[in-house]
Amino acid sequence: MLGLWLIVLMLILGRVLRLPWTVTLGMVCALWLGILALHLVAPGGAAAESIGGNAAGWLVLGAFAALVLGYRRLLGRLRSRAVAAPQPALRPDPGLSEAEIERYSRHLVLHQVGGPGQMQLRGARVLVIGAGGLGSPLCLYLAAAGVGHITLADDDTVTLSNLQRQVIFRDDLRGEPKAYAAAEAMLKLNPHLDVTPLIRRITEADTDLIAGHDLVIEGTDSFAGRAAINRACVAAGVPLIWGAIGQWEGQVTLFDPARGGPCMACLFPQAPERDAPCAEAGVIGALPGVIGSIMALEAIKHLTGAGQGLRGRMMLFDGLYGESRMISTARNPDCPVCGGKSALAPGAARS
Ligand SMILES: [Zn+2]
Secondary structure, X not given: OHHHHHHHHHHHHHHHOOOOHHHHHHHHHHHHHHHHHHHHHOOOOHXXXXXXXXXXXXXXXXXXXXXXHHHHHHHHHHHHHHHHOOOOXXXXXXXXXXXXXXXXXXXXOOOXXXXXXXXXXXXXXEEEEOOOOOHHHHHHHHHHHOOOEEEEEOOOEOOHHHHHOOOOOOHHHOOOEXXXXXXXXXXXXXXXXXXXXXOOOOOHHHHXXXXXXXXXXXXXXXXXXXXXXXXXXXXXXXXXXXXXXXXXXXXXXXXXXXXXXXXXXXXXXXXXXXXXXXXXXXXXXXXXXXXXXXXXXXXXXXXXXXXXXXXXXXXXXXXXXXEEEEEEOOOOXXXXXXXXXXXXXXXXXXX
């Protein structure tokens, strides 16, 4: 079948020489017509024999090729028409849905939040580390407030002794991973959110994970773990809202050395002599509710730009005597973690 080989060769040549498809097709058509004419004029001759086939066979082949080409052309036309069809006008800003407007109506009337602030909350990416006592009110209030993307990391499971203060869990969830149980509670409270539970500890190696968030909020109870999270936040340049509780007292602050504030190591360069977790020292039930709620409030302020945050300040709360006070905090220029990394002068950035 020399004729077929000639056609294949012509197609390959057209591709190699990058000839326009119409030129290649024209050459193939001319060849096909020549072969057909040869078979019609001198059927059975030496030339027709060397080319191969017969007139009927080449006619069928031509008809089949024409059918395939016609079908391709039809598809191309349909596609171009589909592309050219008028598109529905896209809304320039999807904004808040009717359900969201009703849900967040108490935010929307606050002039410090309003629609723009609510949209900032919806677009925010927050990493919450620890779904325990502080994490319980924190997660619920972040979810209720409409913080759009929440990653929640905790490697623990729900136990009976948690339920005295970790109000995001229920008795029937004992044994469940806290990250999953808390994520489920958040989504049941507000289905408009994107919640990612992580059943693991956050370590110093998680700089990339932290860098993917606008804010980290941390309420764990091991000094070594907190120091590692602080180092990762400083390396990623992401602010860290930090809360701590013990017995009847709690503290809240914002660590943000990239914008002039101190980091945790500026204030606590070394582990305290008595670093007793809640399991040993005890903690009164409603205290994490107070401190975790303040952390959620500071997070909402930070994300919306409302009011004055806790950069360079630490709030101290004494539940036993019903007292609270504020102390100033400052960067340590010799801090081994953040020393020399401040990007802005103190007070230059919003809290
Ligand atoms: Zn520091």
